[in-house]
Amino acid sequence: MKHTTKMAAVNLDFFYGTFRALEGIDLTIPENQVTALIGPSGCGKSTFLRCLNRMNDLIPGVRTTGDVLLDGARINTPALDVVELRRKVGMVFQKPNPFPKSVFENVAYGLRVNGMRDKDYISSQVEKSLIAAGLFDEVRERLHDSALGLSGGQQQRLCIARTVALEPEVVLMDEPASALDPIATQKIEELIAKLKRSYTIVIVTHSMQQAARVSDQTAFFYMGRLVEVGPTEAVFTRPAKQQTEDYVTGRFG
Numbered sequence: 001m002k003h004t005t006k007m008a009a010v011n012l013d014f015f016y017g018t019f020r021a022l023e024g025i026d027l028t029i030p031e032n033q034v035t036a037l038i039g040p041s042g043c044g045k046s047t048f049l050r051c052l053n054r055m056n057d058l059i060p061g062v063r064t065t066g067d068v069l070l071d072g073a074r075i076n077t078p079a080l081d082v083v084e085l086r087r088k089v090g091m092v093f094q095k096p097n098p099f100p101k102s103v104f105e106n107v108a109y110g111l112r113v114n115g116m117r118d119k120d121y122i123s124s125q126v127e128k129s130l131i132a133a134g135l136f137d138e139v140r141e142r143l144h145d146s147a148l149g150l151s152g153g154q155q156q157r158l159c160i161a162r163t164v165a166l167e168p169e170v171v172l173m174d175e176p177a178s179a180l181d182p183i184a185t186q187k188i189e190e191l192i193a194k195l196k197r198s199y200t201i202v203i204v205t206h207s208m209q210q211a212a213r214v215s216d217q218t219a220f221f222y223m224g225r226l227v228e229v230g231p232t233e234a235v236f237t238r239p240a241k242q243q244t245e246d247y248v249t250g251r252f253g
Contacts, residue, residue, distance in 0.1 A: 003030035012066035036215035090168035096155035098147035133161035153184025
C-alpha cells in the first residue's frame with residue numbers, strides 16, 4: 001500500500017561552517033507512518049531531524065543546500081514563517097524538558113503563545129492532548145501541581161502532550177526514550193504506535209530494537225550520508241547494502 005509523501009529531503013547538504021554534516025540526502029517521509037533514523041553517534045541523524053523544522057537555524061554559521069519539502073512546498077525559503085513551520089512540525093527532545101509550571105500550564109503554553117484566549121477551548125485542548133499522550137488518568141488530580149514533580153517518563157509524555165496540543169502534522173522525536181527506564185520506554189513506544197494514526201512521526205533512536213519495534217520505515221545514516229532506506233522489516237532482515245548489514249548485526253557502531 002503506497003502512502004502519501006508528507007515530507008521529503010531532496011539532495012540535501014548541511015554545513016556547520018565548512019564541515020559538511022549531511023551530504024546529498026534524498027529521503028521521503030510517508031504520511032501517518034513512523035520513520036526511524038538509525039546509525040552510529042555523530043552520523044548526522046539528529047542534524048537531519050533538525051533540518052525538518054529548521055531548528056538548526058538557531059546555530060550560527062550553518063547553511064543548507066538542496067530542498068526540504070512539506071506537502072510539496074519548500075521550507076528552506078527566507079520568506080517562510082519558521083514559527084508556523086514549527087507549529088506544523090513539532091519536536092520532542094531527548095531529555096524531558098517541562099517548564100517550571102503546572103502540568104496544565106505546560107500543555108496550555110503553546111496555545112497561549114499562539115494567541116489562544118478562549119478558556120474553554122484551552123481546557124478541552126489540554127485534556128485532549130493529555131489523553132492523546134496517555135497521561136491524563138495519571139495526572140487528572142495533579143493538573144495544577146508543578147510538572148517537575150512528575151517522573152521522567154511522565155514528563156516526557158507531558159512534553160509529547162505539549163507538542164500535540166498545537167495539532168501539528170508531523171512530530172519529530174530525538175531519542176525520546178534514551179533517558180528513561182524500560183517501563184517508561186515501553187509506554188512511549190506504545191504511544192508512538194497510537195500517535196501515527198493522527199501524525200507523521202520521525203524518530204531518531206540509538207536502539208535498533210526500538211527502531212524495529214516502532215517504525216514502518218528505517219533510514220540508516222553513516223558519516224553524513226543516507227546509506228539505505230526501506231521498510232523496517234527489510235532493512236533489518238534483508239538489507240540491500242553490506243554496510244547496513246554490518247551495522248544492524250552489530251559488527252560496528
